[in-house]
Amino acid sequence: MDTTRPAADQPAPDHTAPAPSSATTPTPTSDTPWDVVVIGGGSGGLSAALTLVRARRRVLVLDAGAPRNRFAAHMHGVLGHDGRSPLALLATGRDEVAGYGGVIRTVQATGVLRDGDALVVTSDDGATHRTRHVVVATGLRDRLPDVPGLREEWGRGVVSCPYCDGFEVADGRIGVLATGPGSPAQAQLLRQWSARVVYLTGEVGLPDDATRRALDARGVEVVEGVVEQIWAGTDSALSVRVAGRTIDLDRLFTAPTFEPLDDVLRGLGAERADTPWGSFVTVDAAGRTSVDGLWAVGNVVNPAATVPVAIGAGAFAAAMLNHDLVEDDVRRALAVADVEAGAAAAGVRTTGGSAASDSLSTPSEAFWEQRYQGTDPAWGSRPNAALVAVLGDLGLTPGRALDLGCGHGGDAVWLAQQGWDVTATDVSATALARVDSAARAAGVDARVTTARHDLTRTLPDVTVDLVTASYFQTPVEGVVREDALRRAAARLTSGGHLVLVDHGSVAPWSWDQDATFPTPDELARTLGIADAEVVLAEARRRVASGPEGQQAEVTDTVVVLRRA
Ligand SMILES: Cc1cc2nc3c(=O)[nH]c(=O)nc-3n(C[C@H](O)[C@H](O)[C@H](O)COP(=O)(O)OP(=O)(O)OC[C@H]3O[C@@H](n4cnc5c(N)ncnc54)[C@H](O)[C@@H]3O)c2cc1C
Numbered sequence: 428m429d430t431t432r433p434a435a436d437q438p439a440p441d442h443t444a445p446a447p448s449s450a451t452t453p454t455p456t457s458d459t460p461w462d463v464v465v466i467g468g469g470s471g472g473l474s475a476a477l478t479l480v481r482a483r484r485r486v487l488v489l490d491a492g493a494p495r496n497r498f499a500a501h502m503h504g505v506l507g508h509d510g511r512s513p514l515a516l517l518a519t520g521r522d523e524v525a526g527y528g529g530v531i532r533t534v535q536a537t538g539v540l541r542d543g544d545a546l547v548v549t550s551d552d553g554a555t556h557r558t559r560h561v562v563v564a565t566g567l568r569d570r571l572p573d574v575p576g577l578r579e580e581w582g583r584g585v586v587s588c589p590y591c592d593g594f595e596v597a598d599g600r601i602g603v604l605a606t607g608p609g610s611p612a613q614a615q616l617l618r619q620w621s622a623r624v625v626y627l628t629g630e631v632g633l634p635d636d637a638t639r640r641a642l643d644a645r646g647v648e649v650v651e652g653v654v655e656q657i658w659a660g661t662d663s664a665l666s667v668r669v670a671g672r673t674i675d676l677d678r679l680f681t682a683p684t685f686e687p688l689d690d691v692l693r694g695l696g697a698e699r700a701d702t703p704w705g706s707f708v709t710v711d712a713a714g715r716t717s718v719d720g721l722w723a724v725g726n727v728v729n730p731a732a733t734v735p736v737a738i739g740a741g742a743f744a745a746a747m748l749n750h751d752l753v754e755d756d757v758r759r760a761l762a763v764a765d766v767e768a769g770a771a772a773a774g775v776r777t778t779g780g781s782a783a784s785d786s787l788s789t790p791s792e793a794f795w796e797q798r799y800q801g802t803d804p805a806w807g808s809r810p811n812a813a814l815v816a817v818l819g820d821l822g823l824t825p826g827r828a829l830d831l832g833c834g835h836g837g838d839a840v841w842l843a844q845q846g847w848d849v850t851a852t853d854v855s856a857t858a859l860a861r862v863d864s865a866a867r868a869a870g871v872d873a874r875v876t877t878a879r880h881d882l883t884r885t886l887p888d889v890t891v892d893l894v895t896a897s898y899f900q901t902p903v904e905g906v907v908r909e910d911a912l913r914r915a916a917a918r919l920t921s922g923g924h925l926v927l928v929d930h931g932s933v934a935p936w937s938w939d940q941d942a943t944f945p946t947p948d949e950l951a952r953t954l955g956i957a958d959a960e961v962v963l964a965e966a967r968r969r970v971a972s973g974p975e976g977q978q979a980e981v982t983d984t985v986v987v988l989r990r991a
Contacts, residue, residue, distance in 0.1 A: 460797035461487045461558040462752060463745075464548045466536040466691055469494040470734045471725025472564030473520035474741030475748075480527035482749045485793075487558070488524060488531040489550055495566045495726060496734070498582025504590050505734045513734070536565075538694045539721065543801025546720050548691075557797060559755070560748050562714070563692050563723040564741060567730055569683035572606050572629065576657035577681075584665030585657065585679045589613070590733060592678060593620040599677030602667060604654060605631040606682050609703070611638045613682055618645045625676070627669060629654050650674065685730040695721055704730045714744030722748055759800075789881045792854045794903045799834075799857040808865060810841035811897040813928045813967055813983045818845070821962075821987070823924065826892035831882055831915055832899040836862030836875070842895070843871035850887045852878045882911040892920050897928045909954060916956045919990040925956070931966050931984035936977065944984065951986045963987040 463479050465472045468490025479486045496502060496513040503509055508516055521531055535551040539561055548556040569587070571578055577585055586592040593601075600623045603614040611634050614626045624647045633639065633651055642649055652670035660666040663675035685704050689697075697708045698717035707728055714722045724744045725737035732740060825846035830839045832853055839851035839862055851862050859877040866875035878887040883906050894915045899908060916925050930937075931944050945953060947964035964986045971981045 460545060460793055461485045461556060463487075463560045463562060463748065464489065464536075464546075464556050464558040465562045465564060466490075466539075466548065467564035467566060467688075467725070467727070468492070468521065468531060469517065469564060469566055469725065469737065470520070471566075471727075471732070471737035471741040472562065473517065473524055474738040475562045475564060475722075475724060475745040476524045476529050476531075476741075477520065477527070478742045478745035479749060480524055480529040482745070484749065484752065486524070486529040487556055488521075488529060489534050489536045489548065489556070490531060491535045491565075492533050495569065496582070499586075499591075500583075502591065502734060503594065516734070536691050539563075539691050541695065545797060545801050559752060560720045560722065562741070562744060562748065563689070563716075563721070563727055564725045564737070565688040565691065565727045567688055567726040568686040570686055571683050572604060572681055574604070574629075574654045574657055580657055580659060580665060580679075584659060584676070585681060587680060587682055588733065589616050589620065589680065592680075593617060596664075596677040597621060599623065600625065600663070600675065602627055602665075602674065602676040602679040604667075604679055604681040605629050605634075606684070607631060609682060611642060613680060614642060614647050615645065617680055618647060622646055624648070625650055625674060627654055627667065627674075628652065685726075687727045687730075689723070689727050692716065692718075692721065692723060692727070697721060697723070713747035714740055715747070789854070789884065791881050791883065791901065791903050791906055794901070795853070795855040796857060799855040799861075802835075808835045808840075808861075809837045811838055811928050812969060813985050814838055814895060814897055814926055815841065817926055817928075817963065817985060817987060821924065823893065826920075827889065828893040828895060829887065829889055829891045829915060829918060831894065831896040831911065833862055833877075834858050836865045838895055838897055839875055840865050840869050840871060842893075843874035844869060846874075847893065848874050848876075850876045850878055850889050850891070852880050852882065852887055854879065854881045882915075883907065886911070886914055886918065890918055890920060892923045894919060894923070894925045896926075898930055899927070900930055912954055913956055916954075916959060916988065916990065921990055923990045924962070925959070925986075925988040925990075927954075927984075927986045927988075929984040929986075931982035934971055934981050935979050947984050947986055950984055951988070954986070954988070956988055958991040959988040960991065961986070962989050 462484035463486050465476045465486060465488045468488045472488060476486050476488050494517060499513055501510050502513045525531055536548055537551050538549045540547045545557045546561050548558060548561060571581060597620050599621055601617050601621050602625045603610060603617060604627045610631060614624055618624050626642055626647050626649045628651045630653055650669055654667050654669050656668045658666055660675055663677060665676045665679055667674050687707055689708050692708045695718045699706050699708045708716055708723055710716055710723050710728050714724045716723050722744050724740040725732050828842050828847040828849045830849055830851045833839045833851035834853060835858055836851055839849045842849045853859055856879055859879055862877050866872040880886060901908060933940055933942050947966055951961045951964040967983045967985055968980055969983060970978055972978055
């Protein structure tokens with residue numbers, strides 16, 4: 428089930444608050460880079476998400492929907508919510524997060540991987556989610572003592588936390604079922620709530636003499652023997668049978684074994700430590716793990732965290748995480764400013780489109796900017812082989828060219844070297860900065876002008892003899908690139924050419940193994956460019972290299988049109 432709650436469906440959280448900007452609410456596709464993916468939508472995760480969405484960050488919450496306290500009808504010790512249902516609290520929390528533009532999905536996260544600067548979260552619906560940071564708030568599993576009937580009473584007659592359930596049985600008959608060396612201390616703690624505490628030794632056996640004396644001194648009754656059965660009582664909340672004797676209780680407390688649900692933290696090798704409660708991933712006071720960009724809050728790292736403690740940890744981690752994001756934003760802005768200053772000093776012209784540092788705030792920019800920031804600058808710096816071959820065959824006289832989706836500028840720089848004056852355009856400021864550098868390094872900067880555009884919306888204001896578009900294909904949802912190609916073709920002079928080289932098959936390392944492609948003829952037809960004849964429409968095989976040097980034969984679809 429998908430519980431994504433579009434912001435528009437939610438009650439307005441605050442009429443005085445600014446609406447989330449388009450930069451903070453991208454189309455929630457699995458390709459959209461998020462600022463933060465929160466794994467786990469219990470008290471800790473939703474609290475982190477709420478702080479982050481209110482800081483106008485793009486936040487995705489992945490939640491399997493099984494909070495630890497789901498067995499309890501009421502919760503206590505939660506300021507302002509005493510006695511409320513824990514599930515009702517979380518439902519309100521989800522509405523609040525969604526009301527500020529957060530996206531919540533009911534899925535199981537299956538792993539977190541690093542990809543360049545980004546983290547990639549996988550989920551059991553087959554989706555992948557690229558993000559700058561991850562908050563893990565997956566909680567823990569209580570491994571209960573193996574006593575017949577205990578599991579059925581968990582969260583009602585049988586509980587573990589005196590601060591959550593002690594007051595409700597004040598002065599009542601309280602049992603403590605021993606599960607380990609910490610159990611006598613649990614009995615001493617519960618003595619704070621009632622003078623009628625029964626310590627059941629269970630399979631742990633009698634405590635040592637000093638411990639026994641301390642229990643006796645405070646009037647705690649010690650009952651030796653294995654607990655044979657637990658059942659909901661008739662006159663009391665609960666009854667237990669020990670060595671043939673029935674004991675009626677108002678509540679039985681016990682300490683389960685804690686099993687942190689931290690598989691997603693293990694994948695990236697987050698450091699852990701042995702604690703009295705078992706092995707847990709270590710975090711600093713703000714919730715940072717040893718892995719960059721990976722945070723953890725709540726029971727997954729702190730079994731003693733009650734609901735308010737998990738809420739506090741989530742809120743604090745979120746604020747510290749947002750500080751890290753701001754520092755990162757500053758670093759990126761400075762890097763762009765440095766490149767621009769260098770380009771200006773070297774006399775490289777940038778024209779049209781937006782200033783490199785202004786966000787275009789479109790889903791395409793969000794996707795491609797993140798993509799290029801995590802990509803080796805050397806990738807895509809060579810010209811497209813099919814383009815080189817086609818232009819060789821056409822024997823065109825160099826004039827003005829427009830390169831759509833120029834990426835790192837392999838085509839643009841090569842065209843400039845052949846004598847073309849090229850306007851190289853892309854949505855990514857990072858990619859364009861690299862084109863400027865490459866053009867300078869090749870000594871053709873006077874022939875290369877970079878311009879930043881989301882080509883589905885705007886185009887450079889130029890008239891050209893050649894439009895090139897190599898692998899101008901996008902996984903971003905809702906983008907119709909044919910419109911951009913038609914508008915670009917309209918900028919061609921009479922007799923000008925459009926050379927389109929598309930992926931025509933899926934490489935084994937491609938991110939979308941299910942992609943399908945039109946045939947060359949279909950592609951030429953779909954473009955439907957007025958006043959143009961099809962010069963060439965064919966499939967060409969080539970051997971391509973993957974990101975790890977692997978090789979495979981793939982197909983390129985090459986279409987060349989000539990404007991009448
Ligand atoms: C019976 C009982 C009664 C309690 N009563 C109280 C009380 O009265 N007051 C109080 O303050 N505290 C109480 N607690 C403690 C309370 O449950 C915890 O403090 C609280 O749940 C911790 O919040 P959390 O966000 O860390 O984890 P959780 O609330 O457990 O939330 C974790 C969420 O992450 C999800 N998740 C796990 N793995 C994945 C994954 N791989 N992908 C996606 N989602 C995942 C889970 O399904 C869950 O929705 C009680 C606990 C129990 C067991």
